[in-house]
Amino acid sequence: MTLRKFLTGAAALALVGAGATAASALPVDWQTGFQAPASPVMEQIESFHHELFWIMTAVSVFVAFLLIWVIIKFRASANPTPSKVHHNTLLEVAWTLIPVIILVVIAIPSFKLLYFEAEIPNPDVKIRAIGKQWFWTYEYPGADAGFTYDSLGLSDEDAKAKNEPRLLGVDNIVVVPVNKVVEIETTGADVIHSWAIPEFGVKMDAVPGKLNHTWFKATKTGVFYGQCSELCGARHAYMPIEVKVVSDEEYTTWLADSKKKFAALETGNTRLAAK
Ligand SMILES: [Cu+2]
Numbered sequence: 099m100t101l102r103k104f105l106t107g108a109a110a111l112a113l114v115g116a117g118a119t120a121a122s123a124l125p126v127d128w129q130t131g132f133q134a135p136a137s138p139v140m141e142q143i144e145s146f147h148h149e150l151f152w153i154m155t156a157v158s159v160f161v162a163f164l165l166i167w168v169i170i171k172f173r174a175s176a177n178p179t180p181s182k183v184h185h186n187t188l189l190e191v192a193w194t195l196i197p198v199i200i201l202v203v204i205a206i207p208s209f210k211l212l213y214f215e216a217e218i219p220n221p222d223v224k225i226r227a228i229g230k231q232w233f234w235t236y237e238y239p240g241a242d243a244g245f246t247y248d249s250l251g252l253s254d255e256d257a258k259a260k261n262e263p264r265l266l267g268v269d270n271i272v273v274v275p276v277n278k279v280v281e282i283e284t285t286g287a288d289v290i291h292s293w294a295i296p297e298f299g300v301k302m303d304a305v306p307g308k309l310n311h312t313w314f315k316a317t318k319t320g321v322f323y324g325q326c327s328e329l330c331g332a333r334h335a336y337m338p339i340e341v342k343v344v345s346d347e348e349y350t351t352w353l354a355d356s357k358k359k360f361a362a363l364e365t366g367n368t369r370l371a372a373k
Contacts, residue, residue: 124263124323133297136322136343137314140299142211149207153200215299218313221281223274229284229291229304229326232333236272238356245360251336262340266323271340273356275349276319284310292328295341301327316343 125133135141171177226237233250252260252267260267274280284293284304294301298314316322324339344352 124266135299136297136316136318136320137299138317139215139314140297141317142214143299146207146211150204153204157200215312218281218311219279219315221313222278223280224283225272225274225280226283226285227272227293227304227339228287229289229293229328229330229337230287231289231331232326232337234268234291234293234326234337234339235287236270238353240353240357245357247356247360249340251338263323265335266325266338266340268338268340271321271342273342273344273349273352274316275346276316276343278346279313279315281311281313284312289330290328291326291330291337293324293339294327295322295324295339297322298341300324303328316341319343319345 123134132140132144132147135144172180224239226239228235228237233248235246235248237246238244247270249268249270249272251265252262252269254264256262256269257264257267282293282300282302284291284302285308286304286306288306290306291304292301293304293312295314298316300312300314302310302312304310320343322341322343324341326334326337326339328334330337
């Protein structure tokens with residue numbers, strides 16, 4: 099790595115850390131942390147990650163220090179006659195109890211976060227994402243007229259022409275309103291796929307014959323990218339996900355336009371029941 103490359107990376111990292119990048123920020127070269135969170139779930143995942151990082155660091159430093167201390171202090175030349183002691187009740191209780199306490203300290207916020215992710219609040223918008231080899235089909239159910247459409251990854255040329263990032267841009271994007279609970283129902287049409295957006299802290303397998311549910315509440319407007327995150331065949335890398343978070347007004351306009359643009363969902367079929 100050249101010094102210049104390192105400095106560019108460090109500057110980019112500082113920007114990410116300061117939250118100075120736009121909501122549609124993509125990962126940058128030499129980035130080590132997460133992309134800036136854009137949902138309450140991802141904010142909590144990130145803070146839990148930071149908590150774990152410090153616990154892990156403290157444990158690692160303590161164990162490394164003990165190891166070095168033992169290697170030096172009890173080396174053969176300094177300690178020619180080793181001690182024959184092989185039981186110490188206090189020590190044994192301590193090295194059992196302390197790790198248990200550490201694990202409990204980790205488990206409590208971990209379970210809280212798991213429940214927060216799993217417990218879907220009352221959704222404002224429901225979308226079904228169907229993974230197919232190799233694209234996504236989306237369904238927006240609606241009382242009057244639901245609609246469905248396919249979302250395909252762009253070719254390199256099209257991505258360039260549309261100023262979209264390579265292997266992340268799609269032809270028909272998913273549009274959702276900002277600060278609203280969006281429930282995503284996933285299923286697979288052929289093999290297992292996985293619908294994932296890093297900034298929303300969402301990754302849900304799309305399994306044939308099964309409906310999985312997840313949710314997010316986008317806290318900022320912008321464009322967010324994700325990828326199919328379950329190895330699903332030859333073109334697994336070419337079924338990206340693009341979500342645009344917009345204001346309520348823009349969302350209403352998009353819904354009205356899309357109802358006209360995309361074929362209406364038939365009623366009484368196996369698709370998501372109109373609500
Ligand atoms: Cu896939």
